Amino acid sequence: MNIEAATCGAAGPPDGNDAKRKSRPAIAIFDLDGTLTRRDTFLAYLQFVLKRRIARVAQCARLPWSVLLYQSGFRPRDWLKQDFVAAVLGGCSRAEVTAHTAAFVGQFGPGLIKPAALEVLRWHQSQSHRLMIASASLDIYALPLGTLWGILEGVCTQVKWEADRITGVLDGPNLRGEAKLTAVKNALGLTAGDRPEIFAYSDHHSDLPLLKFADHGFAVDPTATLANCAPREGIRILRWTRHASRSSSSAQSRLGARS
Numbered sequence: 001m002n003i004e005a006a007t008c009g010a011a012g013p014p015d016g017n018d019a020k021r022k023s024r025p026a027i028a029i030f031d032l033d034g035t036l037t038r039r040d041t042f043l044a045y046l047q048f049v050l051k052r053r054i055a056r057v058a059q060c061a062r063l064p065w066s067v068l069l070y071q072s073g074f075r076p077r078d079w080l081k082q083d084f085v086a087a088v089l090g091g092c093s094r095a096e097v098t099a100h101t102a103a104f105v106g107q108f109g110p111g112l113i114k115p116a117a118l119e120v121l122r123w124h125q126s127q128s129h130r131l132m133i134a135s136a137s138l139d140i141y142a143l144p145l146g147t148l149w150g151i152l153e154g155v156c157t158q159v160k161w162e163a164d165r166i167t168g169v170l171d172g173p174n175l176r177g178e179a180k181l182t183a184v185k186n187a188l189g190l191t192a193g194d195r196p197e198i199f200a201y202s203d204h205h206s207d208l209p210l211l212k213f214a215d216h217g218f219a220v221d222p223t224a225t226l227a228n229c230a231p232r233e234g235i236r237i238l239r240w241t242r243h244a245s246r247s248s249s250s251a252q253s254r255l256g257a258r259s
Contacts, residue, residue, distance in 0.1 A: 028124040031202035032135035086168030116240035155183040181209040
C-alpha cells in the first residue's frame with residue numbers, strides 16, 4: 001500500500017505546491033468504528049465488561065425491548081445508546097472502569113486495528129502531523145485505544161460521572177454528524193485564518209459534515225450511502241479491507257515497538 005498516494009495523491013492541494021503545503025501544520029482525524037477498526041467497539045466493550053460484571057446481566061433483560069422501540073421509531077438513537085450504557089456500566093466506579101478498559105485494550109487493542117489503518121497512521125506521524133480520533137464511541141475506551149495506536153488527541157461521546165461513578169447517562173451529545181464536527185472545531189480552537197490542513201477519514205455517511213469540512217476527506221470502506229455520494233462531494237474512496245490479507249503480526253509488532 002502506497003501510504004503517500006493513499007493520503008495525498010489525487011486528493012492533494014489544488015495548487016500542488018508541496019513547499020507551501022509542508023509549511024502548514026496538519027492534523028489527521030479518524031473515525032473509530034469501521035474506519036480504524038475491523039468491528040464495532042461499543043458492543044464489544046460492553047460485552048467484555050458484562051462478563052466481568054455478571055450481576056448486571058439482569059439489568060440487560062430490557063435491552064431487546066429497547067432495541068425494538070428504537071427500530072420502531074419510538075425512541076431516538078441517543079436514548080438507546082444511553083440505555084445500554086446504564087444497563088452495563090451504571091454505578092461502575094472510576095477505578096473499575098480503568099481496570100476494565102486496561103484489560104480490554106490490552107487484550108483486543110492490537111488486533112482491532114486494520115493493518116492498512118496502522119500504515120496510514122504511521123505515514124501521518126512520519127510527516128509530523130497531529131492525530132485525532134473523532135468518534136461517537138465512549139471516551140472511556142476510545143481514547144485509550146487511540147493512545148495505544150499513537151493517537152494522542154480525541155473527541156468522543158462522554159459518559160457522565162457523579163461521585164466517581166458512572167450515572168448511566170451521557171454527558172453531552174452523542175458525537176454523530178454535525179455534533180461531531182462541532183466537537184472537532186471546538187477541540188481545534190479554529191479561528192479565521194488559523195486553520196491547519198485537515199485530513200479526515202470515516203466509513204459512515206453520518207460523518208459527511210466532517211469529511212466535507214476537511215481539506216482532504218476520505219471514505220474508508222464506506223457504507224453504500226457514503227460510497228454513492230462521495231464522488232460528487234469530492235471525497236476519495238479508500239479500500240483498506242483489501243489489505244486485510246496482509247500479515248497483521250508485522251503491523252502489531254510495529255505498534256508494540258511504539259507503545
